[in-house]
Amino acid sequence: MQMQDMEHILKILTLAENAGRIGIVLGPESGDTELLAAHALKERLGEKAVVLNAPEHLQDRWSHMFKKERPQKEFALVLDTDTNPVDELRYEKEGGKLRIFLSPQHELTKDAFQLEHRYMPSDMIIALGFANETDITRTLETDTPLKNTAALINLSHIPSEALKKDALPSTNKWDIGAMKLWSRALLRSYVEDKNTVFWAFLPKEDFQKTNQPTSILPALLAHMGVVMELPPLRLILWQDQDFPANNVHILVSGTDPDVVMQIAQAAETSVTNGNLTIRGFANFSEAEVEMRKLLKSIKPEA
Numbered sequence: 106m107q108m109q110d111m112e113h114i115l116k117i118l119t120l121a122e123n124a125g126r127i128g129i130v131l132g133p134e135s136g137d138t139e140l141l142a143a144h145a146l147k148e149r150l151g152e153k154a155v156v157l158n159a160p161e162h163l164q165d166r167w168s169h170m171f172k173k174e175r176p177q178k179e180f181a182l183v184l185d186t187d188t189n190p191v192d193e194l195r196y197e198k199e200g201g202k203l204r205i206f207l208s209p210q211h212e213l214t215k216d217a218f219q220l221e222h223r224y225m226p227s228d229m230i231i232a233l234g235f236a237n238e239t240d241i242t243r244t245l246e247t248d249t250p251l252k253n254t255a256a257l258i259n260l261s262h263i264p265s266e267a268l269k270k271d272a273l274p275s276t277n278k279w280d281i282g283a284m285k286l287w288s289r290a291l292l293r294s295y296v297e298d299k300n301t302v303f304w305a306f307l308p309k310e311d312f313q314k315t316n317q318p319t320s321i322l323p324a325l326l327a328h329m330g331v332v333m334e335l336p337p338l339r340l341i342l343w344q345d346q347d348f349p350a351n352n353v354h355i356l357v358s359g360t361d362p363d364v365v366m367q368i369a370q371a372a373e374t375s376v377t378n379g380n381l382t383i384r385g386f387a388n389f390s391e392a393e394v395e396m397r398k399l400l401k402s403i404k405p406e407a
Contacts, residue, residue, distance in 0.1 A: 123334050124256065125360065127154040128227035130249050132241070132261060135234030137163065142233055142260075144171050157224050157249050176224055183219040224249050228360060229256040229331075236261070252362065252379060255327040279328075286315040287325060296336055302400070303339045306389060309346035319345055322356050323380050330360070337361055342392050353386040355396055367403040 127150055129143045140163045147154045156174040164173045182205065184191070193208040207213070230251045235241045241259060245251050279287070286307070294305035312319060326339055338359040345352040358380045359365050369381045383399075386392035 124228035126227050127229045128249055129156045129231045131159055131233050132235035139234035178222050178224050181221040183221050189217050226250040226252050228252055232259045232261055234261055253327050255331050282315040282317050286317045301336050303336045305341045307343040309344040312346055326358050342389055351385045351387055353389055353392045355383040355392055357381045368399055371399045371402050
């Protein structure tokens with residue numbers, strides 16, 4: 106990536122303005138150009154942007170111009186609950202010690218646990234200096250987690266001519282049918298609760314007329330949140346054409362994982378890839394009433 110392309114790159118990155126935390130990640134082969142580009146992006150995007158993993162030798166070389174970036178990492182104790190199911194988890198602080206208690210369904214050994222040391226999750230990642238997608242995926246999984254995989258912008262090895270077209274990079278290439286479904290969702294949508302909740306409704310006819318599977322919804326909703334300004338909590342109520350009864354479900358997603366987790370706990374269901382689905386309502390009205398009850402249950406008392 107050439108420095109003369111930065112003006113065009115910054116136009117592309119206007120979609121990042123709604124992200125709360127933006128991580129700028131450098132690939133293993135990054136050099137001076139990538140570090141300078143990272144700091145140019147950081148200056149443009151402001152305090153919410155953080156250069157996460159700049160190599161120490163590059164930071165030393167440019168320390169006369171830029172303050173060294175040493176963002177804090179988090180530790181996580183990881184247990185594969187598919188292999189080792191757990192019924193209950195709690196923790197206690199006592200005598201200067203933190204104890205984590207698990208109620209496993211089967212006997213556990215210390216080998217079942219892993220200790221991870223990673224940066225805090227970002228709402229968006231801007232990647233520079235990566236030779237291939239495999240390196241990016243590995244870095245995201247092991248060091249720089251991303252809340253929404255659709256919010257990855259890879260600016261590694263982008264030709265200058267492509268940037269001059271001012272085209273927005275897309276992590277998903279949607280066909281016409283998918284875009285029609287997107288449009289139908291927006292037509293049947295509204296925002297409420299002081300612009301904090303986005304509601305959309307998709308009857309089975311919308312999937313039939315656009316020839317789209319219901320499995321597209323999580324990716325479609327995630328990408329909507331990247332290219333347009335949506336409230337932090339996003340709800341799609343949709344009807345499954347493959348079932349004759351109790352076929353209205355609710356897809357819940359959002360930018361605050363704590364809120365999504367609270368809803369999951371209240372609904373007694375699980376979160377998968379940052380989303381949860383609440384299933385089995387007779388009609389849209391029943392689903393909406395139940396969703397409003399769940400939202401009310403997680404609100405703090407006034």
